Amino acid sequence: MVKGLLMVKSLDKSPLDLSKSGVKTPVQETLLTPRFYTTDFDTVAKMDISGYETELRAVIDELKADYNRHHFVRDDEFKQGWDHIVGEKRLAFIDFLERSCTSEFSGFLLFKELSRRLKDSNPLLSEAFAYLARDEARHAGFLNKSMADFNLSLDLSYLTKNRTYTFFPIEWVIYTVYLSEKIGYWRYILVFRHMEKNPEYQFYPLFRKFESWCQDENRHGDFFKALLRSQPQLWNNWKSRIWVRFFLLTVFATHTMTVFERGNFYEILGMHPRKYNTQVIEETNKTAAKAFPIILNTNHPYFFWYLEQCALYNQKIIDLNNVQDWGIVKFFQKIPLILMIFWYMFKIFLIKPIDTEATREQVC
Numbered sequence: 001m002v003k004g005l006l007m008v009k010s011l012d013k014s015p016l017d018l019s020k021s022g023v024k025t026p027v028q029e030t031l032l033t034p035r036f037y038t039t040d041f042d043t044v045a046k047m048d049i050s051g052y053e054t055e056l057r058a059v060i061d062e063l064k065a066d067y068n069r070h071h072f073v074r075d076d077e078f079k080q081g082w083d084h085i086v087g088e089k090r091l092a093f094i095d096f097l098e099r100s101c102t103s104e105f106s107g108f109l110l111f112k113e114l115s116r117r118l119k120d121s122n123p124l125l126s127e128a129f130a131y132l133a134r135d136e137a138r139h140a141g142f143l144n145k146s147m148a149d150f151n152l153s154l155d156l157s158y159l160t161k162n163r164t165y166t167f168f169p170i171e172w173v174i175y176t177v178y179l180s181e182k183i184g185y186w187r188y189i190l191v192f193r194h195m196e197k198n199p200e201y202q203f204y205p206l207f208r209k210f211e212s213w214c215q216d217e218n219r220h221g222d223f224f225k226a227l228l229r230s231q232p233q234l235w236n237n238w239k240s241r242i243w244v245r246f247f248l249l250t251v252f253a254t255h256t257m258t259v260f261e262r263g264n265f266y267e268i269l270g271m272h273p274r275k276y277n278t279q280v281i282e283e284t285n286k287t288a289a290k291a292f293p294i295i296l297n298t299n300h301p302y303f304f305w306y307l308e309q310c311a312l313y314n315q316k317i318i319d320l321n322n323v324q325d326w327g328i329v330k331f332f333q334k335i336p337l338i339l340m341i342f343w344y345m346f347k348i349f350l351i352k353p354i355d356t357e358a359t360r361e362q363v364c
Contacts, residue, residue, distance in 0.1 A: 035163075035164070036106045036109060036163045036164065037110050037165065037166050037167070037168050037173065038110070038113070038165045038166070038168075039110070039114075039167065039168055039169065039170050039173050040169060040170055041114065041117040043169070043170050044114060044118060044122070044125065045117065045118055045121035045122055046121075047125070047170075047230075047231065049125065049227070049230045051232075052226055052229055052230030053124070053230075055229070055230075056124065056128070056223070056226045056227065057124070059128075059223045060124065060127060060131070060223070062219055062222075063128060063131035063132070063219055064127075066131070067215070068135075068138075068212045068213075068215065071209065072139075072142045072212070074142075074145060077205040077208075078205055082149045082150060082204070085150075085203060085204070088264060088268075089203070089268050090150065092264055092265040093150075093203075093204065093268075094147065094150055096262070097143050097147045097150075098154060100143050101140050101143035101154055102154070102159065104136045104139040104140040104143060105136070105140040105154075105156055107132070107136040107177075109160060111130075111132040111133035112129070112133040112137075114126075114129040115127075115128075115129035115130040115133055125227075132220055132223065135216045135220065139216070140156065142206075142209070143206075144156065146204070171231075171234060171243070172247075174224055174228050174231075175228070175243060175244065175247040176247055176251070177220075177224050178221055178291060179248065179284070179288065180251070181217045181218070181220040182217070182218070182284050182287050182288065183251060183255060183280060183284040184217040184221075185215075185217040186279075186280045186284050186287070187214075188213050188217065189210065189214040190279060191207060191210055191269065191271070192207065192210035192211045192214065194269065194270065195208075195210075198270050200270075201268075201269050201270040221287075224291075225290060225291040235292065235293045235357075236357075240293065241293055241294050241353075244294055245294060245296070245349060245353055246349070248285070248288065248292070248295065248296050249345060249349055250345075251284075252281050252284075252285075252307060253341075255277065255280065255281065256277050256281070256307040256308060256310060257310055257314040259276065259280075259311075260273060260274075260308070260311035260315065274308070277307075278304055281304075285298050289354075289356040293355070293356060293357045294353040294354060294355055294356055295353060295354050296348070296351070296354070297351050297352060297353060297354055300351045302347070302351075303348060303351060306344045306347050306348045307348065309344040310341045310344050310345060313338075313341045313344075314341060320333055320337070
């Protein structure tokens, strides 16, 4: 492994950017920040789900049961002052809260709009997306209240109106949301298990909610798995295999770059960023075998080395962005760094994947 990747970048210790009293200015949008999405709602309305309706109804019944409706409660443990959390720990945790809140709120907006648009044309899917939106709104609200403990909050109405919306075809939405929900499950459950074993790192009660949280993520992923399998064109031809490979790669590369960029947060939790990233990706890849026709070969000797090269060059780009007044020179200096990220991603793409359809009975 590259020695430089053992080092993590500390967060900028500059004062938090506040647009008005207690309201935090949203983080600048980059390739790695949570994005807001829209899709082709008419195409979703015309989707034929009849071949997988039994499985979809079973998952929707679980969503309807709302097992976590009483779990996201700000109990007495939250009712205390948090001014003792200071310095880099405070900044790193606020950064985590903001990005997590933005991500959950992004999901809420997309699912809410899908539910509204499908109400007449596809009532079953409309019902499902309404439950998904309910969960995402609950998560976003809980995170925003946690930010309030640190005398900050996000103006979610401002985000709704002013954030850039990226169009994704519904096929891309299904692939990416399935993966984001499943990787979210593993991210939360691994932190939760670590905190159970090492309670000395439990500096804020939100971490105790991660077990319930990850079960929501898991159920959401199960819904998108059923939706994906209901559409044979998303898994039973050579084009779908290329797309699956591409989205697995981009999700894993993005996760690696994000973890290494904010490695100090995981070190504050007493976790090794590299080991955490490796375990999250390995477990998510195994889980994806239940939905996708192929998965990536994470056992390849260069798989994680290539991913960490992407993180290394991403950090070089971040360092360049922090240099002031370089103008056009900075732009041209970033080009070879970006190309190197794509080069290592391409090398991962060329690693022969693992065929899961051949062993479907064993992994489902």
